[in-house]
Amino acid sequence: MGSISDSPSPQRRHVVLFPFMSKGHTIPLLHLSRLLLSRNLAVTVFTTPANRPFIDQFLSSSTASVVDLPFPQNIHPEIPSGVESTDKLSSVSERLFYPFTLATKHMQDDFEKALSSLPRVSFMVSDSFLWWTLDSAVKFNFPRLAFYGFNNYSGCVFKTVAEDRLLHGAESDNELITLTRFPWIKITKQDFDSSFGKHSPEGSEFFMNVMGAVVKSFGLVTNSFYELEPVFVDYWNTECTPKSWNVGPLCQLKPKPQCHDPKPVWIEWLDKKKVEGKRVLYVAFGTQAVISSEQVEEIAKALEKSELNFLWVIRKKESFTWWDSEFDERVRGRGMVVSEWVDQTDILNHESVEGFVSHCGWNSAMEAICAGVPILAWPMMAEQPLNARMVVEEIKVGLRVETCDGSVRGFVKAEGLEKMVKKLMEEEEGEVVRKKVKELSEVARRAVEEGGSSWQTLQSLIDEACSN
Structure with missing residues (x-):
């Protein structure tokens, strides 16, 4: 496993991946790293010391480099030192989640110091929760794509509900509400967290930061494939910004286990x-x-x-x-x-x-x-x-x-x-x-095989991002 000192050769296109500190957010980007390596791109993955062993093990048979950055300390009385993933929080309530996520901003200086010692970056894919990485991408003059854990269906529904204020007229939490733009879909208030549209000051700060950075990013990397939800991919890429690049299913790219690996x-x-x-x-x-x-x-x-x-x-x-x-x-x-x-x-x-x-x-x-x-x-x-x-x-x-x-x-x-x-x-x-x-x-x-919809989308993404 590499480090900064043996980072990728500058002759190759070089991609930085920066997952959010949660297994559900990290694993898809680690699968993406293998996709990019298969296209002869060099890959550097950023993480933190406590998360690095999992990432090292996941990428052990690959040529990806891994760089860990110190995670902020003393961010909340209920978040002990050494807790560097939401999986380890005592709860994922707003009380702990927002302080944890907002604290990642303090990693920016170390992130930029590391970037300055790496070969030139062609583009970056960072988790949408790490909004501040957009500023770093602008500073170092390379495109940033935001990784979205959502599918296009959910993204389109969220956007429609918010813009048309559809939840405001519902009399009960269980009343079925027809989506005006997708009339065959009916939702209820309970399909959304109770905080939807109503956030604490920290929650409002987080969502404003994330959405502001997403809109200004080069695009969204989405773990889906066109044939699964064509109506919603087309709607998003016609009516919304930035563009959704559907390059999944990313889990299709997991390497086969070695025969000598012991079975759990x-x-x-x-x-x-x-x-x-x-x-x-x-x-x-x-x-x-x-x-x-x-x-x-x-x-x-x-x-x-x-x-x-x-x-x-x-x-x-x-x-x-x-x-x-x-x-x-x-x-x-x-x-x-x-x-x-x-x-x-x-x-x-x-x-x-x-x-x-x-x-x-x-x-x-x-x-x-x-x-x-x-x-x-x-x-x-x-x-x-x-x-x-x-x-x-x-x-x-x-x-x-x-x-x-x-x-x-x-x-x-x-x-x-x-x-x-x-x-x-x-x-x-x-x-x-x-x-x-x-x-x-x-x-x-078929979508991820050579010539498939996701295969072609990823190639277009690479070509456009690297020529930007």
Whole structure:
């Protein structure tokens, strides 16, 4: 793994990537680094000391260089020294998230010192949350593209709702509202965080900084592909700025594991399920979702009563006030609970996995689509409710959990969850979405192959950015 001293040769086009300090934001840009390297570009990835080991391991078989910058200290009384990723925050509430993100501005001087010692940069892709990198790009005279974790569907819906003030006339949180520009789409207030359009002073500062920098950037790098959402790609690139460059699915570019790499225990368990001819339901809600002990108890009851084979990835069991110590024993043989970080693409691409209960973070949704695994959508936060609508209503590759009150963010009882996981895994509705997602998986594969839509888009991006 390189450092500043052995950075890329100045004769090659050279790209800087700067992911935000969160695995969900970092992993897509690490996949992008491999894409750029495959086009004979040199790549330098910026990070922080605590995040570097993960990035070094991820890029161990590549020629990308990695530079770490000191992360600001003493940014909030509840953020201890050494916490350099939102995954490690005690909560992802506004109280901690905005101070954490705004503090990254203090990295700018060190970032620019590092840039001054690197070969000339052709262009940079930095996370949209790192708005201040635009100023650095202007100072060093190279284009900055913002990486957007959203898809075009969500971006277009957000923009339409904000500009047409559609939420202001709704009488209840669950009233269906028709989008004037996309009349087949109906949303509710609960599809948006309660803070949408109403932010704390720190939140307002953050969003003004981010949006101001995005609009002035050379473009957006979007982890999607044209065939998945052509209406929304065309709308964005006709009516909105800057241009959205759809170069995904980025997860398609993961290198194949080496034969000598030891298999994690959960992959060995899935191998056994494959030999037994058993279909497995995968359950995971990402690294940021906060789930109550009461809700965890209902999930456990549903999985136990369903009689389905399942792999459930959960935060540390001891972090929940409820955890039945005998649960693992009762489901032994057909259920496995994992309390550590897993490589989700390995799980979703395993032949035994045929359903995914997901929070519908966009990375997870794309990984499921690429693997041809249908989704049971259970959105938790951020733009996930819109992603869930896209998955279920727009591209029709999943079903939706049933909440007690029928609302977007309602509590899910064991009986309702058991009903829906069985529907996904064993009934006709599940087979319909399974067929659809497998068709889209093939389209996604073709998009990143030479001559495909995403392949051509990336080449155009490189040519235009490097000639700017």
